[in-house]
Each structure stands twice: as C-alpha cells, then as structure tokens.
Amino acid sequence: MIRELIMPQLAMGMSEGTILEWIVAEGDYVERDTSLLSIETEKVVTELPAPGKGYLHIMVDAGTAVPVENIIGKLASTEEEYQQLLASWGSNEVEVSAKTKVVEGTVAVSEALPSSEVRQVGGRVKASGLAKKIASLEGAELSTIVGTGPGGRIVKRDVLQAVKTQSTAAPVVVTTAADMVEKARIPLTGMRGAIAKSVAQATTEAAPTSAFFEVDVTKLLAVRKTMLDREEQLGVRVSMAALILRALALACQDVPIANATIAKDAVTVWENVNVAIAVALPGKDEYDSGIAMPVLKNVEAKTVLQITREMKELTLRARNGELAAADMSDHTIMMSSTAGLKNPGAWGISAPVLKLPAIMAFQPGSTLKKPVVIDGQIVVRDILPCGLTFDHRATDGVPVGKLMAKISDLLSNPELMLL
Amino acid sequence: MSKKQFDVVVVGGGPGGYVAAIRAAQLGIKVALVEREHLGGICLNWGCIPTKALLRSAEIFDFMKHADKFGLSVKGADFDLAKIVKRSRGVSKQLSGGVAHLLKKNKVTVFDGEGSLKTAGQLEVKDAMGATEIIKAKHIILATGARARQLPGLEADGKLVWSYKEALVPDAMPKSLLVVGSGAIGMEFASFYNSLGAKVTVVEVLPQALPVEDKEISNFAAKAFVKKGIDVLLETTVKSLSKKAESVVATLENKGKTNQLEVDRIISAVGVVPNVEGLGLEKLGVALDKKGFIQVDGYGRTSVAGIYAIGDVAGAPCLAHKASHEGTICVENIAATGTAHTLDKDRIPGCTYCTPQIASVGLTEQQAKDKGLDIRIGRFSFAGNGKALALGEAEGLIKVVFDKTTGELLGAHMVGVEVTELIQGYGIAQSLEATEADLMNTVFAHPTLSEMLHESVLDAYDRAIHI
Ligand SMILES: Cc1cc2nc3c(=O)[nH]c(=O)nc-3n(C[C@H](O)[C@H](O)[C@H](O)COP(=O)(O)OP(=O)(O)OC[C@H]3O[C@@H](n4cnc5c(N)ncnc54)[C@H](O)[C@@H]3O)c2cc1C
Numbered sequence: 001m002i003r004e005l006i007m008p009q010l011a012m013g014m015s016e017g018t019i020l021e022w023i024v025a026e027g028d029y030v031e032r033d034t035s036l037l038s039i040e041t042e043k044v045v046t047e048l049p050a051p052g053k054g055y056l057h058i059m060v061d062a063g064t065a066v067p068v069e070n071i072i073g074k075l076a077s078t079e080e081e082y083q084q085l086l087a088s089w090g091s092n093e094v095e096v097s098a099k100t101k102v103v104e105g106t107v108a109v110s111e112a113l114p115s116s117e118v119r120q121v122g123g124r125v126k127a128s129g130l131a132k133k134i135a136s137l138e139g140a141e142l143s144t145i146v147g148t149g150p151g152g153r154i155v156k157r158d159v160l161q162a163v164k165t166q167s168t169a170a171p172v173v174v175t176t177a178a179d180m181v182e183k184a185r186i187p188l189t190g191m192r193g194a195i196a197k198s199v200a201q202a203t204t205e206a207a208p209t210s211a212f213f214e215v216d217v218t219k220l221l222a223v224r225k226t227m228l229d230r231e232e233q234l235g236v237r238v239s240m241a242a243l244i245l246r247a248l249a250l251a252c253q254d255v256p257i258a259n260a261t262i263a264k265d266a267v268t269v270w271e272n273v274n275v276a277i278a279v280a281l282p283g284k285d286e287y288d289s290g291i292a293m294p295v296l297k298n299v300e301a302k303t304v305l306q307i308t309r310e311m312k313e314l315t316l317r318a319r320n321g322e323l324a325a326a327d328m329s330d331h332t333i334m335m336s337s338t339a340g341l342k343n344p345g346a347w348g349i350s351a352p353v354l355k356l357p358a359i360m361a362f363q364p365g366s367t368l369k370k371p372v373v374i375d376g377q378i379v380v381r382d383i384l385p386c387g388l389t390f391d392h393r394a395t396d397g398v399p400v401g402k403l404m405a406k407i408s409d410l411l412s413n414p415e416l417m418l419l
Numbered sequence: 420m421s422k423k424q425f426d427v428v429v430v431g432g433g434p435g436g437y438v439a440a441i442r443a444a445q446l447g448i449k450v451a452l453v454e455r456e457h458l459g460g461i462c463l464n465w466g467c468i469p470t471k472a473l474l475r476s477a478e479i480f481d482f483m484k485h486a487d488k489f490g491l492s493v494k495g496a497d498f499d500l501a502k503i504v505k506r507s508r509g510v511s512k513q514l515s516g517g518v519a520h521l522l523k524k525n526k527v528t529v530f531d532g533e534g535s536l537k538t539a540g541q542l543e544v545k546d547a548m549g550a551t552e553i554i555k556a557k558h559i560i561l562a563t564g565a566r567a568r569q570l571p572g573l574e575a576d577g578k579l580v581w582s583y584k585e586a587l588v589p590d591a592m593p594k595s596l597l598v599v600g601s602g603a604i605g606m607e608f609a610s611f612y613n614s615l616g617a618k619v620t621v622v623e624v625l626p627q628a629l630p631v632e633d634k635e636i637s638n639f640a641a642k643a644f645v646k647k648g649i650d651v652l653l654e655t656t657v658k659s660l661s662k663k664a665e666s667v668v669a670t671l672e673n674k675g676k677t678n679q680l681e682v683d684r685i686i687s688a689v690g691v692v693p694n695v696e697g698l699g700l701e702k703l704g705v706a707l708d709k710k711g712f713i714q715v716d717g718y719g720r721t722s723v724a725g726i727y728a729i730g731d732v733a734g735a736p737c738l739a740h741k742a743s744h745e746g747t748i749c750v751e752n753i754a755a756t757g758t759a760h761t762l763d764k765d766r767i768p769g770c771t772y773c774t775p776q777i778a779s780v781g782l783t784e785q786q787a788k789d790k791g792l793d794i795r796i797g798r799f800s801f802a803g804n805g806k807a808l809a810l811g812e813a814e815g816l817i818k819v820v821f822d823k824t825t826g827e828l829l830g831a832h833m834v835g836v837e838v839t840e841l842i843q844g845y846g847i848a849q850s851l852e853a854t855e856a857d858l859m860n861t862v863f864a865h866p867t868l869s870e871m872l873h874e875s876v877l878d879a880y881d882r883a884i885h886i
Contacts, residue, residue: 051755128852133825148760149852156827156852266790271708298706298714298722330716
C-alpha cells in the first residue's frame with residue numbers, strides 16, 4: 001500500500017505550514033509513530049509522526065510553505081512499492097489517485113491505490129453537484145481544489161475554504177532604489193506570516209468598529225487585595241486578567257451575541273465562552289516580535305482561581321513554544337490586555353484587532369488613578385480604560401452598548417459576580 | 420499489555436457505545452466495553468425498538484378495524500395486551516442478545532458493571548456484587564446515555580404516573596390517558612394507546628405539537644391526531660395532580676385559565692436528562708454545558724484530554740443514529756484513520772412513528788428564513804400519488820426547502836404513511852450534496868411513494884407534473 005502524506009490542518013483557520021526539516025531521509029524505513037518531519041504553523045512547531053510503517057518518499061523540500069491538504073510525501077509499505085513510486089514519480093505526469101483526508105495531530109493519511117494502478121490525473125474532477133454549483137457561482141477553479149470528501153471528492157466545504165483562501169492572498173510588489181541598504185529581512189512565514197494574514201483578514205474581511213470606555217475598578221482592586229493577602233492559602237496569585245475574564249464571560253451570558261463567530265452564511269452564537277488570549281512572544285530575531293493566541297476554554301464555567309491557574313499554564317506553554325493545535329482552536333471571543341505594556345511610556349488604550357472568526361475583541365488597559373466626580377465631589381479613583389472592537393457585519397451598536405454597560409457594572413461592583 | 424490495559428474503553432453499551440467499540444475493534448484497537456445493565460442501551464431495551472414493536476401491533480389492529488375499507492371483513496377484532504407486550508419484550512431481548520454476539524465476534528472485552536473515572540487514564544468498574552477493579556486506557560469514551568426527565572409534581576410513581584418504561588409494559592389498558600409532552604416519545608405512546616381504545620389527551624406547553632418539526636407539517640399532523648380522537652392541548656401545562664386509588668385528577672392551565680381532567684394514567688414524556696452522575700466528571704474537571712450534558716467538540720473530545728463523550732450524554736439531538744455516528748467519528752479520530760469528519764447536525768434525520776408518521780431532515784422553512792437564506796419551497800400531497808391511493812393512505816404531505824442560489828437541499832419534512840423510510844432518500848441526497856438538478860434527473864420507480872420525493876422537488880421549481 002502507498003499512503004500519501006498531507007500537510008494537516010492543525011487548527012481552525014490554518015491555511016499552510018512550513019516544512020522546517022525532514023527528520024527521516026529519503027528512502028529510509030520507519031516504524032509507525034516515528035517522527036517524520038517538523039513543521040512550523042501558526043504559532044507552533046510540531047513534529048508529525050508516521051501514520052504507519054514503510055519507506056519514506058519526500059516530495060516537498062524543507063523550507064517550503066505548503067497549503068494544508070497538499071501532498072508533501074508518500075509512504076510505501078514495501079521496498080518494491082517504493083521503487084515503483086520512484087519510477088512513476090520521475091515522469092512527473094502521474095499521480096496516485098487517493099482518498100485524501102485530514103487528521104488532526106498526525107500526518108494525514110490516505111489509502112492510495114497500489115502503484116500498479118497508478119493513473120493519469122487531469123481527467124474528470126470528482127466533485128459533488130453542490131460543490132460544482134458553488135464553484136461556478138464563485139468563479140473558483142475546481143481542478144485547483146483538494147477534495148476532502150469520501151474518495152477525495154470535492155465537497156461544499158472544500159470550495160468554500162478555497163474561495164476564502166484565495167480572497168485573502170493578495171501579493172504586494174515593492175521596488176527599491178539602488179541606495180537603499182537593507183538591515184534585516186523578516187520573512188512573512190511561520191508566526192509572522194500567520195499574524196500578518198490574521199490581522200489583514202480582520203481588517204479587510206470584517207467590518208471592525210471600535211468603542212472605548214472607562215471603568216471604576218476601585219472596589220475590584222480592594223477585592224483582589226483580599227485575594228492577594230491569601231495568596232499562600234490559595235496557592236496562586238489571583239490575576240487582574242482572571243477577574244476581568246470572569247466578568248467578560250458573565251457579561252456574555254447577558255449579551256450572548258458578544259460570544260459569537262461569523263462565517264459566510266451565518267453568525268453562530270456559542271454556549272461556551274472560549275477566550276483567545278493574546279500573549280506577547282519574542283520573534284525570530286531582534287527585529288521581530290510575536291504573539292500567540294492560546295484559547296482558554298469554557299471560561300463561563302470556571303472560577304477565578306481556575307482561570308488564573310489555567311491562564312498561567314497556557315501563557316507559560318505559549319512562551320515555551322509548547323502550545324498544541326488544540327490549545328489554539330475554537331475561540332469564540334478575544335481578549336488582549338495592554339496592562340503589560342504600561343511602563344515606560346504608558347500605552348493608553350487602542351482599538352483591538354479582531355481575531356476572526358470571533359466577532360468581538362476586548363482590550364482592558366492598565367489601571368491608573370484619576371480624579372473623578374462622585375456626588376459633586378472630586379475624588380481619586382482607580383480607573384481601567386477599555387477598548388473594544390466588534391464586527392459590524394455580525395451585530396450592532398445597541399447590543400454592544402449593553403455589553404459595555406454589563407462589563408462596567410460587573411467590574412465596578414464585583415460583588416455582582418457572586419450571583 | 421496486561422489484561423486490564425486497553426487502548427480504548429467505552430462506558431455504556433447503547434447504540435453509541437457498542438458501535439464505537441465495534442468500530443474500534445475493526446480498526447485493530449484493543450477495546451473494552453463497560454455496561455451496567457443491558458447491552459443495546461435504552462434504544463434496544465426501553466426505547467426505539469420496543470416502541471416500534473408495540474406500534475406495529477396497533478397498526479395491524481387499525482387495519483383490522485378498517486378492513487371493510489378494503490373489501491375485507493374481520494369479525495370480533497380484539498387484542499391481548501399481555502401478548503402485545505410480550506412480543507415487544509421478545510424483540511428487545513433478541514436484539515440485545517444480538518449485540519452481545521456482535522461484541523464477542525469482534526473481540527470486544529465486555530465488563531458487566533458500573534464505570535466511574537478515577538483519573539484521566541483509569542476507570543473503576545464496580546460489579547453487581549460491589550466488587551471493584553481498575554481498568555486502564557489512554558482513551559475513555561463515555562456513552563452513558565440519558566433517562567427520563569422528571570418534572571417536579573409530575574414524577575413517575577410507576578403506578579398512576581408512568582415514564583416511558585412503565586408505558587412500555589402496561590398490565591392493563593387504561594380507559595383514559597394524559598400524555599404530557601408532544602415530542603416524538605409522547606406522540607408515539609399517544610398513538611399506540613389511542614389505537615387500542617384509550618381516550619388520549621396530549622398537553623404541550625409550546626404553541627406547536629411536535630415542536631421541533633416544520634410548522635406546516637406539525638399542523639397537518641395535529642389535525643390528523645384530532646381526527647383519530649386524540650385531544651391535543653397546546654400552550655397548556657399541568658399545574659397539579661391529585662391522585663386517587665385508580666385515577667388521577669390533573670389541573671391543566673391554558674393562558675391563565677385552569678380546568679380539570681380525570682384520567683386513569685399519565686405518561687410523562689417531557690424529555691431526557693443525561694446520565695452524568697457518579698462518573699467522576701467533577702473531580703476530573705470535565706465541563707458540562709448549560710443543560711448539564713457533557714460538553715464536546717465535533718470529535719467527541721471533552722475538556723479533558725483522553726476523555727470523550729458521545730450519544731445522548733453529549734447532548735441533543737437525543738437519537739440513536741446520532742449516537743452511533745458520533746461513536747464512529749470519535750473512534751476514527753482517535754485512530755487517526757483520516758476518515759473522521761465532524762457530524763453536520765443539519766443532516767441528521769429525525770423520525771416519529773405515530774400515525775401518521777413524521778420524518779424530517781435539515782432546516783425547517785422558518786430556520787432557513789431565520790438564517791437569512793433565499794429559499795424555494797416545494798410541496799406534494801399524498802392525495803396526488805397513485806401508490807398512496809392504492810394503499811388507502813391519501814393523507815400526507817412532503818415539503819422540501821432549497822437554497823434558491825445554490826440549489827442545495829436545505830431541509831425536507833414529511834407526514835404520512837411510511838415517511839420514516841422515505842426520508843433516507845433525501846438524507847443520501849444531502850450527504851452526496853446533490854442539487855435540485857441531480858434530484859430532478861433521478862428516475863424514481865412507478866408506482867411508489869418515493870415518487871413524491873421527485874414531485875416535491877419539481878414543485879419547488881414550478882415543474883410538478885401531478886399537481
Ligand atoms: C421510548 C423511547 C423511544 C425512542 N425512540 C427512538 C427512535 O425511534 N429513534 C431514535 O433514534 N431514538 C429513539 N429514542 C432515543 C434513543 O433511545 C437514544 O437516543 C439512544 O438510546 C442513545 O444512545 P446512547 O448510546 O447514547 O445511550 P443509551 O442507549 O441510553 O445507552 C447508555 C447505556 O449506558 C449504560 N450506563 C450508563 N451509565 C453507566 C455506567 N456508569 N457504567 C456502565 N454503564 C452505564 C446504561 O445502562 C445504558 O445501557 C427513544 C427513546 C425512548 C426513551
């Protein structure tokens with residue numbers, strides 16, 4: 001049997017991965033689960049294990065970025081099949097017809113026909129009636145699309161995915177004068193590439209609309225102090241971010257549309273509040289920087305202590321580059337705190353960039369003491385500036401206004417979070 | 420590997436669990452199944468199957484009552500309730516034995532006992548004698564199903580107020596019956612007892628009978644129920660019960676007005692709650708959703724790595740075929756066969772086997788509109804179908820919902836004889852992503868009820884022949 005090795009889609013929204021290194025050499029025999037290669041995707045480097053035993057045939061060299069679901073190599077069960085594979089591959093015109101499939105967390109495998117039955121491609125494209133119809137409506141070329149349906153058939157989701165990827169890839173050409181001296185070059189691959197794609201998509205595809213507000217967190221800081229005083233007993237230092245996350249999750253219960261994702265044809269409101277949390281990371285070199293977005297799942301069902309612990313753990317893993325694909329998938333809302341950017345040169349507050357497909361991004365800043373008027377008196381209070389961006393395609397001002405009011409209410413009267 | 424060490428352990432032997440275990444075995448995975456009561460789960464023992472066996476007796480009895488319509492005469496048509504129940508239990512028993520055989524054939528190790536999680540890789544199994552042992556597996560799949568929901572004040576007492584279990588094994592025919600809840604389970608029992616002569620009243624809190632179905636189909640069915648002599652009271656709740664020796668007086672409330680109804684028995688069919696207790700979920704931090712079902716992703720993965728949930732315990736729709744499909748997807752994903760795709764909930768058919776039958780798949784007209792889709796609707800009445808007339812079953816309707824732009828079959832809804840068999844035609848069409856053109860080009864044999872699948876599609880595009 002000859003299996004195809006395919007660039008797997010490791011997380012929602014991942015469109016390509018870069019092959020960093022082939023750990024196993026061309027033609028070598030491997031056992032099942034031996035690490036074959038390492039790939040760099042979104043924000044992680046992952047080693048992909050062999051789906052079975054056999055002889056490896058490499059088809060895409062290291063350093064190449066490969067769209068998901070594209071073939072990167074093959075695994076032949078017997079030496080004979082491997083030789084046949086080399087022979088047929090040499091002619092470059094033939095392809096092994098296969099059921100192509102994507103599996104999370106492993107090199108995708110497909111059961112190919114034995115190489116004796118190798119046949120020409122370029123003939124009939126296998127696609128469902130609906131896939132054909134949508135492709136013709138959207139002007140997509142079926143022969144360029146990889147099918148994930150039974151028997152490698154192109155189905156609706158493949159066409160929709162292809163249309164989406166095409167519309168986001170727009171190359172920019174830059175010309176440089178002769179006297180320009182290059183200091184460094186940061187390739188738009190891996191983490192940088194993923195960030196570039198994600199933020200560009202969030203501004204071109206979505207209709208981002210932002211609002212800013214301030215919350216009096218004097219009481220909340222007092223509450224947190226009580227918790228910090230018991231740090232030893234609790235075994236953890238309760239973070240401000242955890243308290244804010246708790247409030248955000250509760251506010252989403254009141255304004256469910258805040259916790260939603262958008263697709264081409266519908267907005268889906270979710271029960272689970274899965275918050276993508278922006279974590280700043282160092283970049284490839286001194287000129288680069290990075291962000292990881294681990295997802296804290298089911299925040300609505302978690303206590304402040306749980307949130308604090310899990311956030312700590314996720315952040316740590318993000319910094320160590322140990323995030324797994326599942327840690328970064330299925331977010332329903334995003335939060336990026338700028339509290340860490342406080343000193344020096346205070347970062348006030350900015351409009352957070354959406355993390356699609358979630359339609360809401362929330363940015364708490366860092367608290368500062370400000371004079372405010374209460375009952376006609378000027379008093380000094382702790383004020384938290386907040387920024388928020390929502391995708392206007394999905395919702396409108398009134399619900400978002402409600403959300404802001406709810407967040408303010410919960411953060412300024414933390415006792416409400418006990419309810 | 421030791422005898423108590425497996426790759427996959429499945430907890431619960433219903434249609435979710437046993438299918439998952441067999442699929443795992445087929446893939447060469449070392450698998451065990453833990454079941455505390457009966458292989459085949461609710462479906463085979465107390466759900467899908469025994470109800471269908473009872474309904475078949477009722478259907479034949481209906482034929483006998485209406486034999487003269489076909490030029491036949493049946494004298495002294497009568498029934499023996501004990502024998503009807505015995506047949507139903509017999510069918511269940513036969514199938515449950517069949518599951519045991521299939522598991523054995525596939526070399527699935529079966530443990531008789533109650534499972535509870537110790538840690539993410541360990542399950543404690545307690546047998547009927549109270550003895551415990553630990554079995555280990557990297558992947559543990561919870562398929563513990565659900566049980567009848569008990570409304571406060573309307574708890575099943577086994578005598579006057581029945582849950583589905585008692586309703587499946589009546590020892591005498593009640594003269595009058597109140598069914599609370601007009602979902603699939605409620606309507607099936609209403610239909611059975613109505614056919615065998617009980618005066619049946621159904622109360623439904625929502626403004627629509629069979630609330631998950633397309634409104635037009637529900638209304639059609641509700642009229643047929645009334646014609647058969649079933650009273651269907653919508654937007655009505657049971658306020659209180661006052662129990663006598665052999666009857667119950669129920670106080671019903673409709674839009675603020677109350678009235679009383681005395682019946683021999685009450686069947687509470689107000690939905691199910693998941694079996695999540697005693698599984699050790701809390702300790703491990705396995706997250707539940709708002710309704711108390713185990714929260715899972717499209718591959719049955721819970722919030723804790725290595726623990727999965729499928730079937731009724733993992734949330735609606737609580738249907739046997741959904742449970743089985745989730746079992747397959749979950750196992751294939753664990754085995755990384757590359758064939759697992761998350762289940763599209765809009766492609767799960769739902770069937771109700773009352774008379775007339777109801778079947779549907781995909782979006783209702785209203786749901787499609789709510790999604791902002793531009794749609795085309797097609798309808799075909801049984802009265803225009805030759806086979807239906809020959810069968811003497813002219814009462815029925817098929818309705819299809821298409822996406823106007825793409826020709827995608829968004830949903831199909833039916834009421835009438837044998838529609839629970841017809842719905843698969845549209846199920847296959849949806850799964851192959853056929854468009855209206857593919858369906859129109861398909862040749863349907865004549866004379867069949869299936870021809871109506873064709874005609875309703877034609878109707879959606881103003882091309883129906885027999886309207
Ligand atoms: C009256 C009635 C009619 C129905 N009719 C239909 C129908 O026509 N079509 C349809 O699709 N669906 C029908 N259903 C629903 C169907 O029965 C369920 O959807 C289906 O049984 C769910 O399968 P499951 O595997 O998830 O759980 P179940 O079938 O409930 O099986 C769960 C199993 O797990 C066992 N178990 C639970 N906890 C433990 C534990 N801790 N350790 C070991 N074992 C445990 C239980 O004993 C049980 O055998 C009907 C239900 C009822 C009640």
